[in-house]
Amino acid sequence: xxxxxxxxxxxxxxxxxxxxxxxxxxxxxxxxxxxxxxxxxxxxxxxxxxxxxxxxxxxxxxxxxxxxxxxxxxxxxxxxxxxxxxxxxxxxxxxxxxxxxxxxxxxxxxxxxxxxxxxxxxxxxxxxxxxxxxxxxxxxxxxxxxxxxxxxxxxxxxxxxxxxxxxxxxxxxxxxxxxxxxxxxxxxxxxxxxxxxxxxxxxxxxxxxxxxxxxxxxxxxxxxxxxxxxxxxxxxxxxxxxxxxxxxxxxxxxxxxxxxxxxxxxxxxxxxxxxxxxxxxxxxxxxxxxxxxxxxxxxxxxxxxxxxxxxxxxxxxxxxxxxxxxxxxxxxxxxxxxxxxxxxxxxxxxxxxxxxxxxxxxxxxxxxxxxxxxxxxxxxxxxxxxxxxxxxxxxxxxxxxxxxxxxxxxxxxxxxxxxxxxxx
Numbered sequence: 001x002x003x004x005x006x007x008x009x010x011x012x013x014x015x016x017x018x019x020x021x022x023x024x025x026x027x028x029x030x031x032x033x034x035x036x037x038x039x040x041x042x043x044x045x046x047x048x049x050x051x052x053x054x055x056x057x058x059x060x061x062x063x064x065x066x067x068x069x070x071x072x073x074x075x076x077x078x079x080x081x082x083x084x085x086x087x088x089x090x091x092x093x094x095x096x097x098x099x100x101x102x103x104x105x106x107x108x109x110x111x112x113x114x115x116x117x118x119x120x121x122x123x124x125x126x127x128x129x130x131x132x133x134x135x136x137x138x139x140x141x142x143x144x145x146x147x148x149x150x151x152x153x154x155x156x157x158x159x160x161x162x163x164x165x166x167x168x169x170x171x172x173x174x175x176x177x178x179x180x181x182x183x184x185x186x187x188x189x190x191x192x193x194x195x196x197x198x199x200x201x202x203x204x205x206x207x208x209x210x211x212x213x214x215x216x217x218x219x220x221x222x223x224x225x226x227x228x229x230x231x232x233x234x235x236x237x238x239x240x241x242x243x244x245x246x247x248x249x250x251x252x253x254x255x256x257x258x259x260x261x262x263x264x265x266x267x268x269x270x271x272x273x274x275x276x277x278x279x280x281x282x283x284x285x286x287x288x289x290x291x292x293x294x295x296x297x298x299x300x301x302x303x304x305x306x307x308x309x310x311x312x313x314x315x316x317x318x319x320x321x322x323x324x325x326x327x328x329x330x331x332x333x334x335x336x337x338x339x340x341x342x343x344x345x346x347x348x349x350x351x352x353x354x355x356x357x358x359x360x361x362x363x364x365x366x367x368x369x370x371x372x373x374x375x376x377x378x379x380x381x382x383x384x385x386x387x388x389x390x391x392x393x394x395x396x397x398x399x400x401x402x403x404x405x406x407x408x409x410x411x412x413x414x415x416x417x418x419x420x421x422x423x424x
Contacts, residue, residue: 021147022191023076023089023217024057030223032203038220039202043340043354044195051187056121059191059214075138075145078217081152085127087164088136091186092117096141100124100161102149105133111159121186123164130156196355200236207236209247211357225423229308230254237423238357243321244423246311247359249292249382253278255304261295267371271414276302279416281364282373290344291363291376294416297394300384311421316387316395316408318422322358323397323406335404338380346377351404360399366416373416377401381417 028035038051051057058076076089092098101112110129117140126136129151138145191197191214199210201222208222225244227235229252236247254260255276264270264277276299281287299306300313307313316327324331335351337358342349344361364376378401385395389410396417398407 022059032224039200041198081150088124093143094141098140128157128159205234209238209357249418251292270371297413307421313386325408330405334399334406368412368414383420
């Protein structure tokens with residue numbers, strides 16, 4: 001045991017910043033305070049996990065040599081570094097006697113406890129440690145964890161390890177062999193420091209996206225907001241800076257007052273329109289679920305209002321805030337808006353990180369001069385703005401597969417582009 005402690009101390013300085021585990025919990029507010037499930041996508045590694053109500057996520061950091069000791073399987077310490085106190089969280093894989101022991105950098109035992117614990121998630125609070133570096137071991141039935149701890153406190157008192165909580169799973173009947181079903185669990189996910197994660201919280205018909213790069217244990221909060229059009233389509237939403245955006249393109253066939261939007265299929269008729277209309281790419285409704293509809297600009301500014309109640313078609317200025325693109329130009333923020341990978345985007349999908357959670361998809365567009373469809377898989381003309389440009393033009397924004405740019409241009413109002421709405 002002492003040999004293992006000394007070896008861990010030697011590699012501590014090298015791996016500390018990159019071997020941390022982070023325990024992520026979840027909370028809800030707004031239109032619902034209940035979470036049905038959470039989907040977590042590691043955008044950097046292309047992996048994903050699904051969590052049930054009440055589950056927590058344990059991000060397993062890169063640990064190198066430390067992995068030989070199975071030391072960070074399910075042990076989380078936060079905060080690190082500690083001042084006066086810190087909390088240990090770990091999963092007992094089976095019920096049985098469990099010991100929690102603290103060693104200093106010299107391998108000397110500082111304190112420890114031993115008690116019977118049921119299977120499940122448990123928490124202990126450590127306090128009173130003097131300033132220094134420590135190793136904490138947790139051993140039990142079918143599990144053996146260890147992790148590093150730094151204390152920055154300049155004061156010293158009696159070192160204590162106190163039981164805090166088992167998140168509702170502790171029950172003395174376990175001592176008699178009676179086990180109660182565990183309703184909450186920890187879901188593991190491999191994590192490398194600085195990975196981009198996209199959290200999707202689901203509650204009833206509400207879906208909220210949160211993009212984050214965890215650097216500590218934390219709570220991800222989902223604000224559930226109603227975003228539903230006249231047809232009954234519910235849209236996920238994502239907070240980006242001070243703005244709340246739809247995380248999918250509009251697919252409604254009616255204005256918000258119930259007036260139908262004409263579905264114009266004929267190419268020649270499309271090119272002559274100066275009133276609102278919509279279409280599906282290639283006039284194929286199978287594109288609706290993924291890409292939504294294409295609308296001409298007259299639909300975007302119609303007095304009947306195409307946006308869901310409480311939402312509106314963005315102005316040019318709101319798109320500038322989102323993309324940081326200059327009018328008539330571009331920024332290099334397009335990659336932050338694009339869905340990663342090639343499920344929908346044709347290679348090379350340059351610079352796609354989707355770190356905003358906006359999830360722009362390449363739904364293509366319909367031209368004004370011939371009424372034909374172009375660039376599905378290659379370009380996302382993700383929103384008209386409500387702002388006019390000179391002549392017969394209006395402002396819109398787009399991203400493409402071949403670069404990481406976000407464009408903001410004035411173009412013909414008769415074109416068919418997607419629409420993303422922003423909250424009032």
